Amino acid sequence: MDPAIRKRCAGRDLSLLYGSKFGALLVGLLVLPAFSRILGPDTFGIVAVVLSVQALMLMLDLGVSIIVGRDIAAAPDGDATAIRILQTGTRIIVALYAALLPIALAVGMVSGAWLSITDVVASMLMFAALTAQNVGQSALLARRHFGTASALQFFGAILRAVITLAALHLITPSLSVFLWTQAGCAIVHWFVTYVRSFRLIGVDVLPNASAARSKVTVAHFLRQGRSLMLFGLAGAAVMNLDKVILAGLASPAAVTPYFLAMSLCMAPVTAFAGPVVQFFQPRIVRSIATANPSDAAVTLRQFVNVISVVTLFPTAALWLFREPITSAWLGDTGVAAPVATYVGVLLPGLACGALGYVPYCILVARKDYTFQASMSAALTIVTLIAAAAVVGAGSVIALCVVYAVYHTVSTLVSWMRCFRLFDGGELRFVRAAAARSAFIFSGFALVTAALALWI
Incomplete structure (x- = not known):
């Protein structure tokens, strides 16, 4: 064509x-x-x-x-x-x-x-x-x-x-x-x-x-599904139990600004990253499954470029103008100020987590479900324990830090796993995709920080 x-x-x-x-x-x-x-x-x-x-x-x-x-x-x-x-x-x-x-x-x-x-x-x-x-x-x-x-x-x-x-x-x-x-x-x-x-x-x-x-059987699904079930359980727990912990150890009223901040931070990821992943994942799977390193390299380069543009631009804009945006969104409700504060802490980690879709698609292509499940379960346990500790100490800001770190660490560990799974020509396209992701994210972070100082 x-x-x-x-x-x-x-x-x-x-x-x-x-x-x-x-x-x-x-x-x-x-x-x-x-x-x-x-x-x-x-x-x-x-x-x-x-x-x-x-x-x-x-x-x-x-x-x-x-x-x-x-x-x-x-x-x-x-x-x-x-x-x-x-x-x-x-x-x-x-x-x-x-x-x-x-x-x-x-x-x-x-x-x-x-x-x-x-x-x-x-x-x-x-x-x-x-x-x-x-x-x-x-x-x-x-x-x-x-x-x-x-x-x-x-x-x-x-x-x-x-x-x-x-x-x-x-x-x-x-x-x-x-x-x-x-x-x-x-x-x-x-x-x-x-x-x-x-x-x-x-x-x-x-x-x-x-x-x-x-040879597609129910057993085929269940063998792989065990790991994916654990992966789903861990993901659901880590993204929902933080509100339960906050309500139980602090108060239900404390949940409102945190919930609104998390919802606002997730908006660029859910609205803009999802379609990009749906578009590129079948191509990544096909190129890796058919052992076509050159096609995988091109597809991953395009994937990194597009997902970076559609998520990091709106994320940077939201972080820079979080106070007027939350004020316009929530009006005179008394929660706009804490929501803006929480957004400022959460958003950098969630932006890094959005780029974690790239190693995720690579690992799915290699059917590395067991590692993904084990990693997700381990990070979920550590994150929820840390969340309970900081909320028990009375700090919602620290809870935001915990979740920003969770998303960042999840992305980094996924990349490390990709490096261990591939070798030869395949390792080269994995390293190239990781380097491109790191370069683009670092560039956005530096430019956003400079704009914040200038504004």
Whole structure:
């Protein structure tokens, strides 16, 4: 393909991935406040907990979405293995939630505090459908069907929100209506995603499927999934238990400015880095899996350049103008000043952590799941112990330092692991990517510090 055409196609694909994020952003900015007004503070508080559990369950999928994305990206074109990977991964998710449903019902009957039995069923159906849909989304991204994946994600998020709003207005503004409408929309979204991904991925392989007996089994997923499950648990714990520790050892009121600061700091990473990772990860996996050092070197260089630009520019701007930004965002609520202070401490570490996506993609390409799980678990334990210690001593600023250090150390340790995994020509492209990341980050840090002194 002509290089100019390739660049236009890459720009189009990346734009599509950013467009898919717009749906979730629109829901967060416009629809969630509407849900809050319709349902009232008490009911919406329960909804917020359910949605938080939903985000957690997407991470605790036994590593299926990561394995599906990685293995389909590495599978040759026209190989029947790709469609078998998708089928097996989907079956595992369905079996997982079928096994979890009795446990959730038992917990619901024992606690009986917030959700009725039917509400628990609706929540579990919603969790299962969204988790399975995420598997289909990973398959589409792995085969670089960015237009289809983006459209499904954008319209899925928007339609689920709009239909739920309509149901709350037309039926009754209750928790049950919210949960069952969300569950129904999620199931339809999953079904459409699965059918579309099956057709797009299987179109070239189904005629030959009977000739190629795939070795993709449930055991294959579970062997790799054990490590990825630990990885997901550790990640979920370290990113959520800090608020629990702060509320328990300090006070619930102390959580508010810290939570807002962390949310603001994560915005550049979640909004801008995610689509870049989705775009480049399949290419990195394919080039490393096929032992193509020259292609890997080019892809990693492009990846580092793009993810640095889309995350470090907004991060630097947010750090420089954190006080007026927090004041404009929060208004006269009394928490803008501490939020700005916490942002100033947290943001440099989270910016370094954003560049940690580069070694992460390299390690995923090499299926180095066991190390990632062990590293994540060890860092999580150390970080949470340190968090409890500094919060017990009465310092939220020190808690921010702990988390800034966590993100920085996680990135550095991941790079060190990459150096140990590769040798020869492969080690050269790993070192080049690491050096480029360090050079760009250091340059941004120095320029930002100079601007801060000048301003």
